[in-house]
Amino acid sequence: GDSVTQMEGPVTLSEEAFLTINCTYTATGYPSLFWYVQYPGEGLQLLLKATKADDKGSNKGFEATYRKETTSFHLEKGSVQVSDSAVYFCALSEGWKGRDDKIIFGKGTRLHILP
Amino acid sequence: DVKVTQSSRYLVKRTGEKVFLECVQDMDHENMFWYRQDPGLGLRLIYFSYDVKMKEKGDIPEGYSVSREKKERFSLILESASTNQTSMYLCASSSGTGAYNEQFFGPGTRLTVL
Numbered sequence: 678g679d680s681v682t683q684m685e686g687p688v689t690l691s692e693e694a695f696l697t698i699n700c701t702y703t704a705t706g707y708p709s710l711f712w713y714v715q716y717p718g719e720g721l722q723l724l725l726k727a728t729k730a731d732d733k734g735s736n737k738g739f740e741a742t743y744r745k746e747t748t749s750f751h752l753e754k755g756s757v758q759v760s761d762s763a764v765y766f767c768a769l770s771e772g773w774k775g776r777d778d779k780i781i782f783g784k785g786t787r788l789h790i791l792p
Numbered sequence: 793d794v795k796v797t798q799s800s801r802y803l804v805k806r807t808g809e810k811v812f813l814e815c816v817q818d819m820d821h822e823n824m825f826w827y828r829q830d831p832g833l834g835l836r837l838i839y840f841s842y843d844v845k846m847k848e849k850g851d852i853p854e855g856y857s858v859s860r861e862k863k864e865r866f867s868l869i870l871e872s873a874s875t876n877q878t879s880m881y882l883c884a885s886s887s888g889t890g891a892y893n894e895q896f897f898g899p900g901t902r903l904t905v906l
Contacts, residue, residue, distance in 0.1 A: 722896075
């Protein structure tokens with residue numbers, strides 16, 4: 678079945694460092710891909726998305742490119758801030774299964790940014 | 793601003809009690825979901841509903857039931873709470889199927905069963 682694998686955390690970086698969180702997926706069709714973020718004490722919120730191969734999603738300085746050939750959707754940011762400390766979830770949705778369409782989430786990666 | 797609200801942020805119950813977790817969305821969404829979130833396990837889908845009075849089992853439905861009498865409200869019921877149901881419970885909603893199947897989440901209910 679469909680699945681999402683992301684790097685385990687926690688990831689600890691200093692402010693202004695470069696961030697990469699790896700995410701790979703397994704799917705039978707052509708899924709849409711998402712990154713969700715969960716700030717402390719809150720629910721998840723959509724950070725960015727991409728719906729087809731080679732699409733790049735971007736938001737708040739974060740970027741991720743849909744790579745079909747490597748089945749990957751790695752999250753990157755050039756210069757992280759303390760306020761980026763959160764848990765990040767990679768996710769996919771097949772988008773064609775009608776009533777059975779669900780979002781499959783990875784296990785999450787906790788990110789700590791040190792001032 | 794779109795909103796998904798959950799009835800409680802924190803809840804403490806005793807083993808064997810019947811527990812109701814309520815979720816309300818104001819976006820007229822068709823689909824609603826209940827997840828539990830545990831360290832190292834990520835989000836696991838308990839139940840979802842794509843229409844009023846309709847429900848579908850997710851990946852871990854055992855020990856839970858749900859109710860959706862109105863479009864905007866989706867309730868999760870623990871018939872007889874057990875300590876292994878101590879967890880963070882997240883409700884979400886989405887407008888339907890398709891490539892942009894974004895789910896909107898509530899803030900979560902942290903349930904402790906003693």
